[in-house]
Amino acid sequence: MSQAPSPQQVARLTIASIARLYADGERIAMLTAYDYPTARILDEAGIPILLVGDSVGQVMLGYDSTVRVTLAEMLHHTKAVVRGTTRALVVADMPFLSYGVTPEASLENAGIMMREGGAGAVKLEGGERSARTIETIVRAGIPVMGHIGLTPQSIHQLGGHRVQGKTRETGRQLLADALAVQQAGAFAMVLELVPEQLAAAITERLRVPTIGIGAGAGCSGQVQVVTDLLGMSAEFTPKHARHYTELHSIIKTAAEAYRADVIAGTFPGPAESTRIDAARLDEILGRTTLDRPEMVEASRGIPLDRDL
Numbered sequence: 001m002s003q004a005p006s007p008q009q010v011a012r013l014t015i016a017s018i019a020r021l022y023a024d025g026e027r028i029a030m031l032t033a034y035d036y037p038t039a040r041i042l043d044e045a046g047i048p049i050l051l052v053g054d055s056v057g058q059v060m061l062g063y064d065s066t067v068r069v070t071l072a073e074m075l076h077h078t079k080a081v082v083r084g085t086t087r088a089l090v091v092a093d094m095p096f097l098s099y100g101v102t103p104e105a106s107l108e109n110a111g112i113m114m115r116e117g118g119a120g121a122v123k124l125e126g127g128e129r130s131a132r133t134i135e136t137i138v139r140a141g142i143p144v145m146g147h148i149g150l151t152p153q154s155i156h157q158l159g160g161h162r163v164q165g166k167t168r169e170t171g172r173q174l175l176a177d178a179l180a181v182q183q184a185g186a187f188a189m190v191l192e193l194v195p196e197q198l199a200a201a202i203t204e205r206l207r208v209p210t211i212g213i214g215a216g217a218g219c220s221g222q223v224q225v226v227t228d229l230l231g232m233s234a235e236f237t238p239k240h241a242r243h244y245t246e247l248h249s250i251i252k253t254a255a256e257a258y259r260a261d262v263i264a265g266t267f268p269g270p271a272e273s274t275r276i277d278a279a280r281l282d283e284i285l286g287r288t289t290l291d292r293p294e295m296v297e298a299s300r301g302i303p304l305d306r307d308l
Protein backbone atom coordinates (compact mmCIF):
# COMPACT_ATOMS: atom_id res chain seq x y z
CA MET A 1 0.00 0.00 0.00
CA SER A 2 1.44 3.39 -0.93
CA GLN A 3 1.82 5.92 1.86
CA ALA A 4 1.42 9.70 1.65
CA PRO A 5 4.88 11.29 1.52
CA SER A 6 6.05 13.01 4.71
CA PRO A 7 6.62 16.77 4.48
CA GLN A 8 10.39 16.06 4.40
CA GLN A 9 9.93 13.89 1.29
CA VAL A 10 8.04 16.57 -0.67
CA ALA A 11 10.49 18.42 -2.85
CA ARG A 12 10.21 22.19 -2.87
CA LEU A 13 8.93 23.62 -6.13
CA THR A 14 11.35 25.61 -8.25
CA ILE A 15 10.99 27.83 -11.28
CA ALA A 16 11.42 24.64 -13.35
CA SER A 17 8.29 23.21 -11.67
CA ILE A 18 6.41 26.41 -12.51
CA ALA A 19 7.62 26.20 -16.12
CA ARG A 20 6.26 22.64 -16.21
CA LEU A 21 2.84 23.71 -14.93
CA TYR A 22 2.81 26.43 -17.59
CA ALA A 23 3.87 24.01 -20.34
CA ASP A 24 1.16 21.58 -19.23
CA GLY A 25 -1.42 24.38 -19.54
CA GLU A 26 -2.24 24.24 -15.81
CA ARG A 27 -3.33 27.61 -14.42
CA ILE A 28 -1.12 28.74 -11.57
CA ALA A 29 -2.72 29.79 -8.26
CA MET A 30 -0.47 32.15 -6.34
CA LEU A 31 -1.25 33.85 -3.03
CA THR A 32 0.54 36.29 -0.81
CA ALA A 33 1.71 35.09 2.61
CA TYR A 34 3.38 37.04 5.36
CA ASP A 35 3.59 34.79 8.42
CA TYR A 36 4.46 31.27 9.54
CA PRO A 37 1.02 29.84 10.47
CA THR A 38 -0.76 31.13 7.37
CA ALA A 39 2.08 29.97 5.12
CA ARG A 40 1.78 26.47 6.63
CA ILE A 41 -1.92 26.31 5.82
CA LEU A 42 -1.49 27.65 2.28
CA ASP A 43 1.34 25.19 1.68
CA GLU A 44 -0.83 22.32 2.94
CA ALA A 45 -3.56 23.53 0.55
CA GLY A 46 -1.14 23.00 -2.35
CA ILE A 47 -0.67 26.62 -3.42
CA PRO A 48 2.45 26.35 -5.63
CA ILE A 49 3.75 29.93 -5.29
CA LEU A 50 3.63 32.03 -2.14
CA LEU A 51 4.56 35.66 -2.61
CA VAL A 52 5.86 37.54 0.38
CA GLY A 53 4.45 40.74 -1.10
CA ASP A 54 5.41 44.19 0.03
CA SER A 55 1.64 44.55 0.47
CA VAL A 56 2.67 43.29 3.94
CA GLY A 57 3.19 46.99 4.66
CA GLN A 58 -0.48 47.82 4.24
CA VAL A 59 -2.25 44.63 5.23
CA MET A 60 -0.07 43.50 8.14
CA LEU A 61 1.92 46.52 9.32
CA GLY A 62 -0.65 49.29 8.90
CA TYR A 63 1.39 51.53 6.58
CA ASP A 64 -0.43 53.75 4.10
CA SER A 65 1.52 52.38 1.10
CA THR A 66 4.12 49.81 0.12
CA VAL A 67 6.67 52.60 -0.30
CA ARG A 68 7.39 52.53 3.43
CA VAL A 69 8.36 48.86 3.61
CA THR A 70 12.05 48.20 4.32
CA LEU A 71 14.36 45.40 3.27
CA ALA A 72 14.67 44.34 6.93
CA GLU A 73 10.88 43.99 7.19
CA MET A 74 10.71 41.97 3.97
CA LEU A 75 13.50 39.74 5.21
CA HIS A 76 11.76 39.14 8.54
CA HIS A 77 8.49 38.08 6.87
CA THR A 78 10.23 36.05 4.15
CA LYS A 79 12.05 33.99 6.77
CA ALA A 80 8.76 33.24 8.54
CA VAL A 81 7.05 32.13 5.31
CA VAL A 82 10.01 29.95 4.31
CA ARG A 83 9.95 28.29 7.75
CA GLY A 84 6.23 27.63 7.32
CA THR A 85 6.54 25.89 3.95
CA THR A 86 8.04 22.69 2.63
CA ARG A 87 6.67 22.66 -0.91
CA ALA A 88 5.74 26.11 -2.21
CA LEU A 89 8.13 28.26 -4.20
CA VAL A 90 8.54 31.32 -1.98
CA VAL A 91 8.97 34.56 -3.94
CA ALA A 92 10.16 37.59 -1.97
CA ASP A 93 9.20 41.07 -3.08
CA MET A 94 12.06 43.54 -3.37
CA PRO A 95 10.90 46.68 -1.55
CA PHE A 96 10.98 50.25 -2.86
CA LEU A 97 14.48 51.46 -3.82
CA SER A 98 16.12 48.18 -2.79
CA TYR A 99 16.69 47.72 -6.56
CA GLY A 100 17.11 49.92 -9.59
CA VAL A 101 19.44 52.44 -7.98
CA THR A 102 22.71 50.68 -8.80
CA PRO A 103 23.20 47.18 -10.25
CA GLU A 104 25.49 46.33 -7.32
CA ALA A 105 22.92 47.28 -4.68
CA SER A 106 20.12 45.50 -6.57
CA LEU A 107 22.13 42.30 -6.71
CA GLU A 108 23.30 42.58 -3.11
CA ASN A 109 19.71 43.05 -1.87
CA ALA A 110 18.31 40.24 -4.03
CA GLY A 111 21.10 38.06 -2.65
CA ILE A 112 20.07 38.91 0.91
CA MET A 113 16.49 37.75 0.25
CA MET A 114 17.79 34.46 -1.14
CA ARG A 115 20.75 33.76 1.16
CA GLU A 116 19.39 35.04 4.47
CA GLY A 117 15.66 34.90 3.74
CA GLY A 118 15.67 31.49 2.06
CA ALA A 119 13.44 32.67 -0.82
CA GLY A 120 13.42 30.73 -4.08
CA ALA A 121 13.02 33.85 -6.23
CA VAL A 122 12.54 37.60 -5.97
CA LYS A 123 9.97 39.88 -7.55
CA LEU A 124 10.49 43.44 -8.65
CA GLU A 125 8.34 46.06 -10.31
CA GLY A 126 8.76 47.79 -13.65
CA GLY A 127 8.90 46.91 -17.34
CA GLU A 128 11.47 48.41 -19.69
CA ARG A 129 12.82 50.60 -16.90
CA SER A 130 13.70 47.53 -14.79
CA ALA A 131 14.94 45.27 -17.59
CA ARG A 132 18.64 45.90 -16.93
CA THR A 133 18.17 45.24 -13.22
CA ILE A 134 16.31 41.99 -13.91
CA GLU A 135 19.07 40.90 -16.27
CA THR A 136 21.79 41.61 -13.69
CA ILE A 137 20.01 39.61 -11.00
CA VAL A 138 19.08 36.70 -13.29
CA ARG A 139 22.66 36.49 -14.62
CA ALA A 140 23.84 36.02 -11.04
CA GLY A 141 21.61 32.94 -10.77
CA ILE A 142 18.66 34.46 -8.92
CA PRO A 143 15.23 33.78 -10.44
CA VAL A 144 13.18 36.95 -10.96
CA MET A 145 9.44 37.44 -11.29
CA GLY A 146 8.52 40.71 -13.01
CA HIS A 147 5.57 42.95 -12.17
CA ILE A 148 4.00 45.35 -14.68
CA GLY A 149 0.76 47.26 -15.10
CA LEU A 150 -0.15 48.93 -11.84
CA THR A 151 3.10 48.97 -9.89
CA PRO A 152 2.19 50.04 -6.32
CA GLN A 153 5.70 51.31 -5.51
CA SER A 154 5.17 54.02 -8.18
CA ILE A 155 1.82 55.03 -6.74
CA HIS A 156 2.93 58.63 -6.19
CA GLN A 157 3.83 58.86 -9.87
CA LEU A 158 0.77 56.98 -11.15
CA GLY A 159 -1.57 59.03 -8.99
CA GLY A 160 -3.70 56.19 -7.64
CA HIS A 161 -4.70 52.55 -8.00
CA ARG A 162 -5.99 52.85 -11.57
CA VAL A 163 -6.31 50.30 -14.35
CA GLN A 164 -3.27 50.64 -16.63
CA GLY A 165 -2.93 50.32 -20.41
CA LYS A 166 -6.31 51.72 -21.40
CA THR A 167 -5.04 54.09 -24.10
CA ARG A 168 -3.23 53.30 -27.36
CA GLU A 169 0.08 54.59 -25.95
CA THR A 170 -0.11 53.05 -22.49
CA GLY A 171 -1.42 49.76 -23.89
CA ARG A 172 1.49 49.55 -26.33
CA GLN A 173 3.91 50.48 -23.56
CA LEU A 174 2.53 47.61 -21.48
CA LEU A 175 3.17 45.17 -24.31
CA ALA A 176 6.71 46.53 -24.68
CA ASP A 177 7.18 46.21 -20.90
CA ALA A 178 6.07 42.57 -20.95
CA LEU A 179 8.45 41.70 -23.78
CA ALA A 180 11.32 43.56 -22.08
CA VAL A 181 10.77 41.70 -18.79
CA GLN A 182 10.67 38.37 -20.62
CA GLN A 183 13.76 39.27 -22.66
CA ALA A 184 15.60 40.20 -19.46
CA GLY A 185 15.13 36.64 -18.20
CA ALA A 186 12.17 36.79 -15.81
CA PHE A 187 10.58 33.35 -15.28
CA ALA A 188 7.09 34.85 -14.86
CA MET A 189 5.47 38.24 -14.42
CA VAL A 190 2.58 39.74 -12.52
CA LEU A 191 0.09 41.80 -14.56
CA GLU A 192 -1.75 44.07 -12.14
CA LEU A 193 -4.88 46.05 -13.02
CA VAL A 194 -4.81 45.57 -16.78
CA PRO A 195 -7.90 45.31 -19.04
CA GLU A 196 -8.63 41.62 -19.49
CA GLN A 197 -8.40 41.54 -23.30
CA LEU A 198 -5.00 43.25 -23.22
CA ALA A 199 -3.77 40.91 -20.47
CA ALA A 200 -4.91 37.92 -22.54
CA ALA A 201 -3.18 39.31 -25.66
CA ILE A 202 0.05 39.85 -23.73
CA THR A 203 -0.20 36.34 -22.28
CA GLU A 204 -0.60 34.86 -25.76
CA ARG A 205 2.52 36.66 -26.99
CA LEU A 206 4.80 35.49 -24.18
CA ARG A 207 6.59 32.23 -23.51
CA VAL A 208 6.67 32.74 -19.74
CA PRO A 209 3.58 32.70 -17.50
CA THR A 210 1.61 35.82 -16.62
CA ILE A 211 0.09 35.96 -13.16
CA GLY A 212 -2.87 38.31 -13.10
CA ILE A 213 -4.41 40.39 -10.36
CA GLY A 214 -7.29 42.44 -11.65
CA ALA A 215 -6.27 41.38 -15.16
CA GLY A 216 -9.02 38.91 -16.07
CA ALA A 217 -9.09 35.17 -16.55
CA GLY A 218 -6.89 35.06 -19.64
CA CYS A 219 -3.61 35.09 -17.70
CA SER A 220 -1.56 31.95 -17.10
CA GLY A 221 -2.31 32.20 -13.38
CA GLN A 222 -3.81 34.41 -10.71
CA VAL A 223 -2.52 36.03 -7.55
CA GLN A 224 -4.54 37.43 -4.68
CA VAL A 225 -3.66 39.18 -1.47
CA VAL A 226 -4.45 36.50 1.10
CA THR A 227 -6.21 38.89 3.48
CA ASP A 228 -8.64 39.82 0.69
CA LEU A 229 -9.29 36.16 -0.09
CA LEU A 230 -9.97 35.44 3.58
CA GLY A 231 -12.21 38.47 4.16
CA MET A 232 -10.00 39.96 6.87
CA SER A 233 -11.00 43.57 6.26
CA ALA A 234 -14.50 44.81 6.94
CA GLU A 235 -13.89 48.18 5.30
CA PHE A 236 -12.44 47.65 1.83
CA THR A 237 -12.26 44.93 -0.78
CA PRO A 238 -10.76 45.70 -4.20
CA LYS A 239 -13.05 45.09 -7.19
CA HIS A 240 -10.84 42.25 -8.41
CA ALA A 241 -10.93 40.30 -5.15
CA ARG A 242 -13.33 37.57 -4.06
CA HIS A 243 -13.90 36.66 -0.41
CA TYR A 244 -13.71 32.90 0.00
CA THR A 245 -14.52 33.23 3.69
CA GLU A 246 -15.26 36.02 6.17
CA LEU A 247 -12.44 35.82 8.69
CA HIS A 248 -13.13 39.34 9.95
CA SER A 249 -16.49 38.34 11.40
CA ILE A 250 -15.30 34.84 12.38
CA ILE A 251 -12.38 36.28 14.38
CA LYS A 252 -14.51 39.07 15.85
CA THR A 253 -17.22 36.63 16.97
CA ALA A 254 -14.59 34.37 18.56
CA ALA A 255 -12.92 37.29 20.37
CA GLU A 256 -16.28 38.56 21.66
CA ALA A 257 -17.18 35.09 22.96
CA TYR A 258 -13.79 34.77 24.67
CA ARG A 259 -14.14 38.19 26.29
CA ALA A 260 -17.63 37.30 27.57
CA ASP A 261 -16.36 33.97 28.99
CA VAL A 262 -13.47 35.68 30.80
CA ILE A 263 -15.83 38.27 32.28
CA ALA A 264 -18.28 35.54 33.33
CA GLY A 265 -15.50 33.39 34.82
CA THR A 266 -16.35 30.48 32.53
CA PHE A 267 -12.93 30.50 30.85
CA PRO A 268 -10.78 28.66 31.68
CA GLY A 269 -12.94 25.69 32.71
CA PRO A 270 -11.90 22.29 34.09
CA ALA A 271 -10.85 21.11 30.60
CA GLU A 272 -8.41 24.00 30.21
CA SER A 273 -6.96 23.78 33.76
CA THR A 274 -4.65 21.41 35.66
CA ARG A 275 -5.19 20.24 39.28
CA ILE A 276 -2.85 18.78 41.89
CA ASP A 277 -3.68 16.71 45.00
CA ALA A 278 -5.06 18.72 47.90
CA ALA A 279 -2.34 17.12 50.07
CA ARG A 280 0.36 18.37 47.71
CA LEU A 281 -1.11 21.86 47.88
CA ASP A 282 -1.02 21.69 51.71
CA GLU A 283 2.65 20.74 51.49
CA ILE A 284 3.41 23.62 49.16
CA LEU A 285 1.58 26.12 51.33
CA GLY A 286 3.16 24.89 54.58
CA ARG A 287 -0.07 23.61 56.10
CA THR A 288 1.01 20.04 57.02
CA THR A 289 1.96 18.66 60.42
CA LEU A 290 5.34 17.79 58.93
CA ASP A 291 5.92 21.45 58.32
CA ARG A 292 8.59 22.01 60.98
CA PRO A 293 10.45 25.26 61.75
CA GLU A 294 13.57 24.12 59.87
CA MET A 295 11.43 24.02 56.74
CA VAL A 296 11.05 27.78 57.07
CA GLU A 297 14.75 28.06 56.16
CA ALA A 298 14.27 25.82 53.15
CA SER A 299 11.33 27.89 51.92
CA ARG A 300 13.79 30.75 51.30
CA GLY A 301 11.55 33.42 52.73
CA ILE A 302 8.46 32.57 50.65
CA PRO A 303 5.52 33.45 52.96
CA LEU A 304 3.55 30.31 53.76
CA ASP A 305 -0.01 30.19 55.15
CA ARG A 306 1.23 29.65 58.72
CA ASP A 307 3.27 32.89 58.47
CA LEU A 308 0.40 35.04 57.28
Ligand code: KIV
Pocket residue numbers: 032051052053054055056093147190192213223225
Ligand atom coordinates in the same frame (compact mmCIF):
# COMPACT_ATOMS: atom_id res chain seq x y z
O1 KIV B 1 2.80 42.95 -2.82
C1 KIV B 1 1.90 42.28 -3.34
O2 KIV B 1 1.01 41.74 -2.69
C2 KIV B 1 1.92 42.14 -4.79
C3 KIV B 1 0.76 41.45 -5.42
C4 KIV B 1 -0.38 42.38 -5.51
C5 KIV B 1 1.12 40.90 -6.74
O3 KIV B 1 2.82 42.59 -5.43
